[in-house]
Amino acid sequence: MEKKEALLQQLSRENQKAHDHVINLMESFQVINSTLELDEVLKKIMYSALKIVETAEAGYIQMYDALSDKLIVKTYVGFNENIKSFKVNIGESITGRVFRDGCIKLINTTDEIYNSMTNLSKENFDFITKAHQNSPNIKSILSVPVSFGTTRIGVMTFHCFDIEDGLSETDLLLLQSFASQAATALYNAQLHTEVQKSLDEVTHLSQKLKETNALLEKRTEIHTHLTKLSVQNKGLKAIIIEMNKLMERNVVYADYLEGNYVPQTMKHVATILDDIFLLFANKIEFSYVSTYDTVQIDCYIYPIRSGSVFLGCLIVEGSTPLSQLDKLIIEQGAPILSLEIMKLRSQTEIMYKKTYETYQQFLEIKNPQQAEIAAQELGIYNYNYLQIALIELDGNADLLSLENDALLLLTHLKEKLTVENSLLFSYNNKITIFSSTRDAVGEVAMTKLIDNSIKWWNERFTVVARAGISTGHYYPGQAKENHLKAEKALLHLKKQKKKGLLHYRDIGISTLFLHHPPEEINSFLRETFSVLWTNQETKDELLHTLFTYVQNNRSMASTAKELHIHTNTLYHRIKKIEDILKMDFNYYEDYLKVQLAVYLYKTFLVD
Incomplete structure (x- = not known):
C-alpha cells in the first residue's frame, strides 16, 4: 500500500514537472514571438531557453x-x-559540426x-576558455541546430560547469521543440530587418x-540670377557683391593681370597674392590655404579660367568649411565671372x-612733319633720343596663354616705366615699347628698367621672355629704321635660343647673317670644315683645336695653355x-x- 502511494506521488510529481515544461514552452513561444526586432528576439x-534548460549555467546563439x-x-x-570573438568555421569543433550535419x-x-574539440583552432580555443575564466572546464554541453525548413540559420549551445550529466535527454527534447519555434521567430525577425533595411x-x-x-532648383535660381546681372551689363563688381550676399561671406576676385581686387582689397592677402597666383596658375581645383607670417591668413581659393587661360582667383575668407550652398554659388558664379572678365x-x-x-601706319610715314604729328597722336613728342623695344614670349603654352602672359608682363612694365612720352601695348604674344627721352x-635708365623687367619675368616663369632694343637719335620720319633694328636684335636672340635683352648695336657682324636660312649656314660650315665636320674622335679633337686657335686670335701660347698641350704639339x-682643309x-x-665659319658655328648653331 505504501509503495503504491509512493509511486502515485512520483507520477504526480513527474506529471506536474511535464506540465510545467509545457507551460514554460508555451510561455517561451509567446515571448519570442512578441517582437520582430532581431536583437530583441535573440x-x-x-x-x-535557459528557463527551459534549468541546469544550464551559460549559453550562446x-x-x-x-x-x-x-x-x-x-x-x-x-x-x-571574449565570447564575441569566438567565430567557428562550418564543421569546426562541436557547434560547427552541429550546424553542418543538422x-x-x-x-x-x-x-x-574536449576530445570533440580537437579541430578547434588555437585562437578560438583561447577565446572560449577566456570567456568563462571562473569555470575552467566544461562538464556538460548541449548544442542544437536552428533551422527554418531546410535552411540552416544557426546553432544554440548550452554549457554546464558544475557537474557531469548536468544536461539531460529531457533538456534535449525540450530544446529541440523550442528550437523549431525559435527558428521561425528568428526567420521572421531577419525578414523584418531586411524589409526595414530596404525601406530605410x-x-x-x-x-x-x-x-x-532642391539643389538643382537652387542651382538654376542662382545661375539665372547671376546671368541676369551679366546680361544687364551690371559688371564684374556687381556680380561679386551679389555672391557676397548669397554666401554671407567675404568674397573677392583677384585679377591675375592687374593684381587688383574686386570689389575691394582683402586685408593681409595682398602680401601673398603673387604666391597664390604662382600656385594656382595651372590648377583647376578648389583649395583651402592657410599661411602665417606676421598674421595668420585662412581662405579658400578657386582659380578662374577661360579654357587654358588663367584669369585670376576667387578668394573666400575664413577657415570654416564651405557649405554645399557656398560651393554651389561659386560653381555657378565662376563661369559667369569668366565671361565678364573675357x-x-x-x-x-x-x-x-x-x-x-x-603704330604700324606711323612707321610707314616718311614725311617729317606728318610723322611728328602722328607721333604726338600716339603720345610721343620729339625729344632727342628714341627707344624701340620689342619683347616676345616663347614657350610650350598655346597662343591664348602666351597672349595672356604678354598682358601680365605688360602690366608689370607699366608699373615700372613712366607713361609720359611712352607707348606700351601688347599684340598677340609680343609687347612693343616706343618711347622718347x-x-x-x-635712354640708359629706360633700357635698364626694361632689362630688369625681363630678368624678373625669366626668374619667375617658364615661358621665356626675350627682347630686342634699338636706341639712338630720333629724326621724324625714320622710326621704321629703328623698329627694324629692334626686330633684328630680337631675331638674333631667337636664332641663338637665348633669353634676356639684346641691343641692336651689340649684334655686330651677325646682322649680315640674320636672314640667312640655317640650311645655308650649315652648308657653308660643312664646305669650310670639310672632313673635320665629323663625329670621329680624332677629327673632333682637331676641330676643337681649330676653334680654340681662332678664338685665341692665333696665339700659339694661349691656345696650347688652354688645350693643356705643348706648343710643338699644337704646331x-x-x-x-x-x-686636311x-x-x-x-x-x-x-x-x-x-674665322667666319667658327663665328657662325658659335653664334647660330650652339646654344
Whole structure:
C-alpha cells in the first residue's frame, strides 16, 4: 500500500514537472514571438531557453554569416565579452559540426567534450576558455541546430560547469521543440530587418532625391540670377557683391593681370597674392590655404579660367568649411565671372589692336612733319633720343596663354616705366615699347628698367621672355629704321635660343647673317670644315683645336695653355688641319673664311 502511494506521488510529481515544461514552452513561444526586432528576439530566445534548460549555467546563439562563411555569436548569457570573438568555421569543433550535419549534440563528460574539440583552432580555443575564466572546464554541453525548413540559420549551445550529466535527454527534447519555434521567430525577425533595411534605403534615396532636386532648383535660381546681372551689363563688381550676399561671406576676385581686387582689397592677402597666383596658375581645383607670417591668413581659393587661360582667383575668407550652398554659388558664379572678365579682356585687346595698327601706319610715314604729328597722336613728342623695344614670349603654352602672359608682363612694365612720352601695348604674344627721352641718361635708365623687367619675368616663369632694343637719335620720319633694328636684335636672340635683352648695336657682324636660312649656314660650315665636320674622335679633337686657335686670335701660347698641350704639339696639329682643309692660315682669305665659319658655328648653331 505504501509503495503504491509512493509511486502515485512520483507520477504526480513527474506529471506536474511535464506540465510545467509545457507551460514554460508555451510561455517561451509567446515571448519570442512578441517582437520582430532581431536583437530583441535573440535575447528573448536565449533567456527563454535557459528557463527551459534549468541546469544550464551559460549559453550562446551563433548565426551563420554568409559573407565570412562562419558562425558568429549574436547573443550570450553567462560568458564575458571574449565570447564575441569566438567565430567557428562550418564543421569546426562541436557547434560547427552541429550546424553542418543538422543533428543535436549532447555530451556529458569533460573528456569526451574536449576530445570533440580537437579541430578547434588555437585562437578560438583561447577565446572560449577566456570567456568563462571562473569555470575552467566544461562538464556538460548541449548544442542544437536552428533551422527554418531546410535552411540552416544557426546553432544554440548550452554549457554546464558544475557537474557531469548536468544536461539531460529531457533538456534535449525540450530544446529541440523550442528550437523549431525559435527558428521561425528568428526567420521572421531577419525578414523584418531586411524589409526595414530596404525601406530605410528607399527612404534615404527618396530624401537624397528630394535634396538633389532642391539643389538643382537652387542651382538654376542662382545661375539665372547671376546671368541676369551679366546680361544687364551690371559688371564684374556687381556680380561679386551679389555672391557676397548669397554666401554671407567675404568674397573677392583677384585679377591675375592687374593684381587688383574686386570689389575691394582683402586685408593681409595682398602680401601673398603673387604666391597664390604662382600656385594656382595651372590648377583647376578648389583649395583651402592657410599661411602665417606676421598674421595668420585662412581662405579658400578657386582659380578662374577661360579654357587654358588663367584669369585670376576667387578668394573666400575664413577657415570654416564651405557649405554645399557656398560651393554651389561659386560653381555657378565662376563661369559667369569668366565671361565678364573675357568681355573686359576683349575690349582691352581691341584697344591694343587699334594701337598696333596706328603704330604700324606711323612707321610707314616718311614725311617729317606728318610723322611728328602722328607721333604726338600716339603720345610721343620729339625729344632727342628714341627707344624701340620689342619683347616676345616663347614657350610650350598655346597662343591664348602666351597672349595672356604678354598682358601680365605688360602690366608689370607699366608699373615700372613712366607713361609720359611712352607707348606700351601688347599684340598677340609680343609687347612693343616706343618711347622718347631728352638725353642719353634717360635712354640708359629706360633700357635698364626694361632689362630688369625681363630678368624678373625669366626668374619667375617658364615661358621665356626675350627682347630686342634699338636706341639712338630720333629724326621724324625714320622710326621704321629703328623698329627694324629692334626686330633684328630680337631675331638674333631667337636664332641663338637665348633669353634676356639684346641691343641692336651689340649684334655686330651677325646682322649680315640674320636672314640667312640655317640650311645655308650649315652648308657653308660643312664646305669650310670639310672632313673635320665629323663625329670621329680624332677629327673632333682637331676641330676643337681649330676653334680654340681662332678664338685665341692665333696665339700659339694661349691656345696650347688652354688645350693643356705643348706648343710643338699644337704646331703639328695646326699644320695637319691646314693640310686636311687645303688652306694656309697665313693667307688672309683662307684664315678669314675659317674665322667666319667658327663665328657662325658659335653664334647660330650652339646654344
